[in-house]
Amino acid sequence: MTATPSPEAFREAKTQGNERLRKGGSFFESFFALDTAAYEPGALPVSVKELLGLMVSVMKDCEECVYHHLKRCDEEGVSRNQVLEALQIALAGAGSVTVPLLRRAVTFMEKLPNLGEGEHEA
Amino acid sequence: MTATPSPEAFREAKTQGNERLRKGGSFFESFFALDTAAYEPGALPVSVKELLGLMVSVMKDCEECVYHHLKRCDEEGVSRNQVLEALQIALAGAGSVTVPLLRRAVTFMEKLPNLGEGEHEA
């Protein structure tokens, strides 16, 4: 029920927490490196991998992960309609209990340069 | 750890987010219609269906869904004790990790005309 954060505020809080984890042992650093490697270009382009990561995030009800992958989709040129179609698959697959997180997702999208629908522009 | 919202504030934030989803394609509208249809009176009365929806919501840790179904239970004449018995089944079934959400549920109930225990009345 909290306000959707700005992309900048979201990034700052995340960076600080990750620093604390990294200081907690090399295991965390190794895990982060492996997680990052999973999203590098390969047989699948990065844009598709970020959509897959978005699915993981919605399924596991991870609000901060959703914002991360939406931001990455925005950077990788995924279109608004492509994200919306991915969210439809999430909704069909995991049902109406995902709706509150989907509401936050589309609200966060408005703050991104490419994924918003420019609803305030008219 | 955020404050439990008022029913009015809760409803406004939900309406705005749902509008954004609806603009995201007819799929969302169709899903909402199907979800609504599941709660229409049939072989089971609406009051029982709302209690079933409350169970779904607690099990999936969906705070906003819990508030929605508590509000609907309140409107449909479900009694405070009936809701509490449903929450007991949730607690026995899904264990102490549900307790924080149950605490929010009983706090939200205080703000509803019929489901509160009127604890402030003396």
Place this chain on the structure above:
Amino acid sequence: MTATPSPEAFREAKTQGNERLRKGGSFFESFFALDTAAYEPGALPVSVKELLGLMVSVMKDCEECVYHHLKRCDEEGVSRNQVLEALQIALAGAGSVTVPLLRRAVTFMEKLPNLGEGEHEA
């Protein structure tokens, strides 16, 4: 992907396992007693409580719990259409990933005296 068990086979395997847990300490016995108490008649009739337990079971993907509550629904006079409406709420709420368990549920129902649709009756 295993065959749906007969109600008798299901009950026997469950009883044996519960015995092993009970021998594991009084804690388990106490928990079972508390869980049983949640389903005793109160402000809600037992039939409704069993439907609530069915929701808990589907949401947590607990196949054996689903069979247990279907059997109890059958004993408590819940009708086939009432169970089907409850399953519709589960499907709308938790999406198509619940479908395999719902398939097993309706298959198990065929083996129960009251909840089956008598599909073999010509």
Place this chain on the structure above:
Amino acid sequence: MTATPSPEAFREAKTQGNERLRKGGSFFESFFALDTAAYEPGALPVSVKELLGLMVSVMKDCEECVYHHLKRCDEEGVSRNQVLEALQIALAGAGSVTVPLLRRAVTFMEKLPNLGEGEHEA
């Protein structure tokens, strides 16, 4: 711990169960239609949508859904390496508890014409 089913056996059991659900009311038919619609070609190609559905299925630990989407990926020309990269994202995202289902996935892939690695061919 059961044996990985053949694609044919898997399909037959699924069809029979779905028929039982469809006879349970038009709601189920409507939900199935909506779920199917989410996978139709749009801004995203079907092949990507099936990979997204595979993610949903692994995240929700739905073995039968995993087999369904692997089969659809196979039909839509997704390559073995593309599926493996998707499974890597699932593993990084949801951790080692997904490994048993990933083992079943790669075993099932061996039975599909295009997704197997032809391990028996030498």
Place this chain on the structure above:
Amino acid sequence: MTATPSPEAFREAKTQGNERLRKGGSFFESFFALDTAAYEPGALPVSVKELLGLMVSVMKDCEECVYHHLKRCDEEGVSRNQVLEALQIALAGAGSVTVPLLRRAVTFMEKLPNLGEGEHEA
């Protein structure tokens, strides 16, 4: 995305909510007693049991439960490195979707007398 609470603020909100649940029937009181009993010293020392409870809490994404068990670990003399190793097992087991909660955990630990790393002291 909310701020990590102080241990005192966290405890107060919890106490008030638990009181409301306790007034909701003796069932809740009985459940709380059973849950408490599971953490009493036995074949395992309390410190290990609190670490086990921490695992349960991270796995079920229960932020308030995580804070409770971290506080109890702090009181029972569990070391910072022991907690960090437990969190590593959680991360390996349940993947990167746990990272936001782990970030909150290490942030909360800074507020505890023994589990913090004293990062502000230099």
Place this chain on the structure above:
Amino acid sequence: MTATPSPEAFREAKTQGNERLRKGGSFFESFFALDTAAYEPGALPVSVKELLGLMVSVMKDCEECVYHHLKRCDEEGVSRNQVLEALQIALAGAGSVTVPLLRRAVTFMEKLPNLGEGEHEA
């Protein structure tokens, strides 16, 4: 509802599946290595780490993971009563939906040299 496997049968199926994953790319090998590293002795002894892994497994409803960690507990000298106390914490934390998996756990324990209660011996 399938029979609890023998430890030998369980290990063989697991080894074969893991081989298939390892052939799927170095990512899987790297992940397995990291997961293994989380269980190496450190500030916590291996026996406690295996109990923590058991909690992860029960919470995520991972039957094969439960068998793995029970086997490792047996090898590391964890006592039957210690495992049972851990299972009690799991039951209190995650409720009666865990009972079917706990039944399988205690049944599997009977097949292990140290964790069984020798129930057939008299």
